[in-house]
Amino acid sequence: MSVIKVPEADAAGWKCRACDAELEMLPVELEYLDSLFTVALPTCPQCGQVLIPENLALGKMNQVEHLLEDK
Amino acid sequence: MEQPLWERPVLRKAAGRTLRPGGFELTDRAANRMGLLPGWRVLDVGCGLGATVNRLRSRYGALAFGVEPSPGQLDAAQGAGLVRAQGHCLPFGPNSFHALFCECVLSLLPDAAQGLGEFHCVLRPGGFLALSDLCAPDADTAGNDCAARAVPLAETHGLVKAAGFEVLLLEDHSHRLRELAARLLFSSGENDVPCSCNRRGLGYYLMIAKKRG
Numbered sequence: 279m280s281v282i283k284v285p286e287a288d289a290a291g292w293k294c295r296a297c298d299a300e301l302e303m304l305p306v307e308l309e310y311l312d313s314l315f316t317v318a319l320p321t322c323p324q325c326g327q328v329l330i331p332e333n334l335a336l337g338k339m340n341q342v343e344h345l346l347e348d349k
Numbered sequence: 350m351e352q353p354l355w356e357r358p359v360l361r362k363a364a365g366r367t368l369r370p371g372g373f374e375l376t377d378r379a380a381n382r383m384g385l386l387p388g389w390r391v392l393d394v395g396c397g398l399g400a401t402v403n404r405l406r407s408r409y410g411a412l413a414f415g416v417e418p419s420p421g422q423l424d425a426a427q428g429a430g431l432v433r434a435q436g437h438c439l440p441f442g443p444n445s446f447h448a449l450f451c452e453c454v455l456s457l458l459p460d461a462a463q464g465l466g467e468f469h470c471v472l473r474p475g476g477f478l479a480l481s482d483l484c485a486p487d488a489d490t491a492g493n494d495c496a497a498r499a500v501p502l503a504e505t506h507g508l509v510k511a512a513g514f515e516v517l518l519l520e521d522h523s524h525r526l527r528e529l530a531a532r533l534l535f536s537s538g539e540n541d542v543p544c545s546c547n548r549r550g551l552g553y554y555l556m557i558a559k560k561r562g
Contacts, residue, residue, distance in 0.1 A: 285538045313528050317535060342531045 281305045282317045286334045294322035301329060308339075311346050371481070371525035375555050376401050376452065377408070379479035382518060382557055385409045389447035392416065392471065394436040394464075395454030399426040405450075416440070437464040441471045448477040455482045455505065456498045465512035474562040478514055479555075480505075483526065486550035502554055514558035526553035 289301040304321040306328050307314060320329040330339070385391070387410025393401045396415025405413040406428075416434040417423050423433055434440050436451070437458050449468050458464040468478055483499035502519075509516060 282532055282535045284535050312524060313531065315528075315531065315535065338534055342534055345531055345534060346527055 280316075282315055284317055284319075284334060284338065286331060286338065287317070287319050288331075289320035289329075292320050292329055294325060294327055296327070297322055297324040299324045310343060313346055315342075370453065370529040370553050371522060373400075373404055375481045375522060375525070376404055376450065376479075379450065379477075379481070379555060379557055380405065380409055380448075383448060383477040383479065385411060385448060385477075388412060390414075390445060391448045391450065392439075392441070392446045394439070394449060394451040394468070395457065396431055397422050397426070399428045399431050401450055401452060402430060403428045411448075437467055439467045439471050443470050444473045444476075445471045446476060447473060448479065450479045452479070452481045453483070455480060456500065461500075461505065462508050462512065465508055465514075469513045469560055472560045474560055476560045478509070478558040478560070480509070480558065481522070481553065481555045484552045484554055496551055499551060502552070506556070509556065509558050513561050515561050516556060516558045518555070518557040520555045521552060522555055523552035526551060 283303075287303070289303050292301040293299065294301060299322055301320040302323050303318045304323070305316045306319045306321060308317055309315075320331075321327070385405070389409075389411050391405050391411040391413045393405070393413065393415040396402050396417045397419075399415055402413045402415040405411040414430045414432065415426075416432050416436065416439060417426070418433065418435050420433065423431055432440060435458075436454060437460055449472055451464075451468065455461050455464060472478065482505070483496055484502040484505065485499035486501065488500045488504065506516065506519070
C-alpha cells in the first residue's frame with residue numbers, strides 16, 4: 279500500500295537535537311493491533327528519530343486506535 | 350448535494366485506484382478460487398476507474414468489460430471496454446459472461462435483488478459471481494454512501510440464493526474495512542466530509558457463488 283500523507287504532519291521548522299539535521303517527511307511504519315500503516319512523518323534523516331506532533335497523537339492517532347478497537 | 354465518497358479525492362488517496370477495502374487482494378482471491386482462465390468473458394459491475402477490468406486482463410488474460418453509471422468516474426478511468434450503465438440494468442444479453450465481479454457496489458444499487466437477477470441473467474450456466482461488500486448488523490439504510498446503505502450479510506446471502514446462485518465461499522474480511530477506514534481518517538483534511546465507515550458493527554465479506562443450471 280502507498281504511503282499515507284497526514285495533513286497535520288509537517289517537518290517544516292523542526293531539527294533533530296542530537297544530529298542538528300532538519301527533519302524530513304519520511305515513511306514510518308505504524309503498527310496497531312493487527313494493522314500496519316505506512317505514514318509520512320517528520321523524521322531525522324541521520325538517526326531516524328521520528329517526531330509525532332502532539333495534535334496528531336491526541337487527534338487522529340487516538341481516533342484510529344479507537345476505530346480499530348471498537349469493531 | 351455532496352459528492353459521494355467514491356468520487357472524492359480522499360478515497361483515492363486512501364485506497365488507491367481500486368477505491369475499496371483490500372485493493373486487489375480480494376479480486377485475486379476470487380479469480381484464483383473460481384479458476385479464472387485466459388479468454389473468459391468477465392464483467393465488472395460498478396467498475397469505477399477500471400482498475401479491476403485492467404487487472405483481470407493483465408494478470409489473468411480475461412476478456413474483461415466494465416459498467417459504471419458515473420460519467421465522472423468513466424472520464425477518469427483508464428483502459429477500454431468500459432460502458433456507462435446501471436448495475437441493475439445491464440446492456441448485455443443472457444448467458445454472456447463466464448464470471449461477474451461486483452466489488453463494494455451491491456449495497457449502492459437501488460434494488461439489490463433486481464441487480465442480482467441481472468447478474469444471474471448475463472452469466473452463463475455455471476458462471477461465477479464474485480461479490481465483496483460491506484455488511485451491517487441491522488438494516489438501517491438511511492443515507493447514500495456504501496457504509497450507510499449496508500445490510501446484514503444474512504439478508505444478502507438469502508438474496509443471492511433466491512436469485513438462482515449456489516454459494517461456494519463466504520469469508521469475513523472486516524479487518525480490511527477497518528484498515529481502509531483508518532487510512533481515510535489519517536488522510537482526511539479539515540474540509541473532507543467524513544464517511545460513515547466507522548458505523549459500529551460494520552463488516553466486509555467476500556462471497557463466491559455459482560449460477561445454478
